[in-house]
Amino acid sequence: MLVLAALMIEKVGIIVIVAFLLSQIKSFRQVIHNENNWGEKVILILIFGAFGMISNYTGIEIERGTIVNSGWLVGIDPDNAIANTRVMGVVIGGILGGPVVGIGAGLIAGIHRYSLGGFTAIACSLAVVVAGVCSGYFSRKQLKRDKKITPIYAAKLGMTLEAVQMIIILAFAKPFDEAWALVQVIGIPMIVVNGLGMFLFMYIIQSIVRDEERARANQTSQAFYIADQTLPFFRQGLNTHSCKEIAEIMLKLTDADAVAMTDEHCVLAHVGAESDHHIPQGELTTGLTKKVLETGRIAVAKSKEEIFCSHSDCSLEAAIVLPLKIQNKTAGTLKMYFIKPSKLDDVQQQLAEGLANLFSTQFELAEAERQTKLLKDAEIKALQAQIHPHFLFNSLNSISILCRTDAQKARKLLLELSAYLRGNIQGAKQMLIPLDKEIENVKSYLSLEQTRFPDKYEIEFEIENDLEKILIPPFTLQPLVENAINYAFTSIVGIGKIKIQIYSLNNNLRIVVSDNGKGIPINKIELLGKQTMISKKGTGTAIFNISKRLSGIYNGKAKLEITSELNRGTSILISIPLDSKGVLHQNVEGIYS
Template identity: 40%
Template sequence: MFYLTILMIERVGFVIILAFLLVNVPAFRRLMSSDRLINRVQLTIIFAIFAILANSTGIEIDPANQLHDKVFLTTISENYSIVNARILAVSVAGIIGGPWVGGAVGLIAGLHRVMLGNMAAQSWFYVPSSVLIGLLSGYLYNDRRNPFAVMSPWHGFLVGLLMESIQMVFIFLFSPTGWTLVQYIALPMILVNSVGTSVFLSIIGMFRRQEEETRAMQTHSVLELTKETLPYLRNGLNMQSARQVARAIKRHTNFDAVSLTDRQTILAHVGAGSDHHIPGKMMLTHLSETVIESGRVHIAHNRDEIGCSHRDCPLEAAIVVPLRIRERVVGTLKMYYTAAWRLTPVEVQLAEGLGEIFANQIALGQAEMQAKLVRDAEIKSLQAQVNPHFFFNAINTISAMMRRDSEKARQLLLQLSTYFRANLIGARSTQITLAQERDHVHAYLTLEQTRFPDRFKVNFNNTVGDDVLLPPFTIQVLVENALKHAFGHRMHGNVVNINLAAVGDRLQIKVADNGEGIAPNILGRLGHEPVRSSHGTGTALQNLNQRLVGLYDKRSQLNFATSQAGTTVTISIPLVTKGES
């Protein structure tokens, strides 16, 4: 048994070495992070090859439990069995790819084992046992909420233990030498393959953690880029702003070249290929035209997919992101590598995030320029809601989160993008749906509650449909005002209740807090004039009140009820749904 254990360690070690080499390939890591059918099929093929190799490098055992160690098996002698790492490959396939990948790999591995035994009737039980093990291992850890999550090595050891034990039960029940064979091979196979499963997952986990660290650093770079590029893109997308943005991206990332275009022209190109990707010239790549027409992100993994007409172009991989404003693509953001293997899912996520942020910055700039041109007081007031202090506080919060939880930081970055998008919608619209307003409030609260955990509790109670219309920022301004002013320095037990209900033909909105109340000398001025404080200029409530009265009637103005037990702000506006507007 000791000699068998040594041989098993040798076989499993061979599989582990192959796994280490495979995980080093970025293309394989991309397969593990995608739920696309074609990628699932490719993952199945890869792990099926692992399982076939495990079968073919197995150790033959004759009916007398004598070992016959061969380099490579093409067939198994009659009534012989083999000890191998097949179940390790099937189990890991299920853990990494899910139950259907595991089941498919199990089917292939089982059929190959039957073929090695010359299709003998007594070996067919390996097919259902391998399929069952593949399905079970997938269902035991089928978490696709986080594509960077990997089962821990300890849990992998336990899963390997269980799967090998299931295989031993099948051998005991259906093999001609069942109990005799199980007594001899069970302990080495269960122990070595379980440890092998654990080591296999440790290798994958190591590379995943490296990618998470890379994501964290890149998210921090995104934040720095956001600060640096905002002044340029607020002036619009032109050659001067594009050149500054491209230089900043190149400086903060590891891309070999960065380019920005409008719909026809190269606005800026920094890095490799700058000798023929010249600003002011027409776009050279068909890939950019495809992205502009489709409005979707495209990824090129070779020169042909990029489609540059220059014969000596060094660019081999690209991510092209559309810059979309008001459902129209105004240009593209392109990041290139001169070596295709360097392109990983981390860089794709980074590029998509940058494209989203830059498009929002350009749109903010356009909205601001439009406000200056038409001198529209309401749009200017709405634009003023984009509080620069809130913006930089949010960025600093996300930067701090990088050190503790990169995935949480990524989610906060998405919420910041949602917050800005809602501000843009508000700047262009006099009314939005309740669903849009709630998303805006949720994004704001997520960022604030990350800065001040457990300080506030906000309850949203709604008895009307999500398609009812209200002015943008209505609830957000009231919630923000409560969080800033209602509770003083109190750190816990602060509650804000948001209630929406239909009262006759009007929509009633109540935002109530359990704060310290409003001073009498301030109460009469709220909503009618600026009330300065240490937290701001005091124009938000005045702006909101003027918009409510201007859009509807005097009945729609802000109403305050306050005491030492808290303050309730009530708004009553006509009840209108999106289809009726």
């Protein structure tokens, strides 16, 4: 029995070596990793069926409990049997590929075993098919319960199915006495050794799978780290500065000897080896880059001839060129060069392919972000422009009346209007202006109104010191003051009072415009600033425009609040975020130039 066990361990060693060599083949690893389709199942059936056949050929022939042949078997005496590792290959096939692979591999190994002969031929053929079906079924059941197929599980399953084979031999092999004598000799060695073989087989496969997963995890981590480091520069678009920064990061974090970036027409950056003739702003010097720009597909070169560099003495002998795309259109390339082709291995190639997708996504998102900012900028300017006619028409109407009654006042009013419009034209060129400029515009407007209606309004300013240079959107104060003058005091007795308070609180600039006017009905307050309204006395356009501009410029962090009480007055609060230094909140940084 010990001699038989030693010989079987030798046979298991052959199978394990074959399994190890097979596991080094990329296509085999891919088949094992995937949810097998029918084509892959056929491949697995053939592979593990072949394992069963090899086990039959390398089996140990037994005659009445005695070893008669431990060499290569091509046939067995009708009264003899064999001890082998046939079940091991079939069970592993069932574990990896499921019942279909198990039964397929079992049929191949079983038919081949039957062709060799011996008094256990039928029993052994049936047993290996049963082993294949059972291994596939129980393994899938194990996976459905979210449990892993470990080497220990494979060993236990294999030993159990090997024991089942012994039972089948006792049940079907004739005569029974010889079957029983055979099982006494081969039972324990085959159960133990096949279990050991299955443990080693699965351990090898799982070790390789773990190594691949670890390598992929490292690649993914490295790719995301590179993407994170390069993102700020992709946001700047493809230019010589951003591309140089990206190329330097890539050179530092990969094994490449040189990294370059291009747009559709020229080299934007090249760092590393051969920078002398791969010059930024120069024409594209490699045919490989032109090919990628034309096809939009990743290209790999493993020789100088494939790179097509126009300089014959260029030391770069391998390269991978990645297309950078926006909406499926190739807008540029990123290239990794290597002096030695051996450095451009599968790891570097897979990393580069992953980066190509990440970079294209970053590039496309950056372009989308830029377009969104341009659109928001245009929308804000359009809203801002709507306020100008609103005040201009009122002023011109007043001037036309004064021209008939008081030319001197009309002249003064024109000068005030000229100064006001000059300030507004300057402010209209920017999204933000200093607070003191906005206050000057408001005072010009009030001067115009008080010239028209002397002693009708009182204006009070309360402005905290050191806030004069805070940046705010132009036309934030004047429309609110204008609304108060035009609508708040239409039916009150006495002097209309407007109070403007500007101060900082809780890292916010707060602007409060309040009046002692007639107030606003509560049902209208809920709509003001959210939409325009059709009304005999106004549309709420000014407040709506201010609200929209604040929302667009400050990304929802500014707010406009209205409180009012009928016959007591109205107060409008505007709150704008400040940073820790008391200046404009950084969220608007980069929108304006």
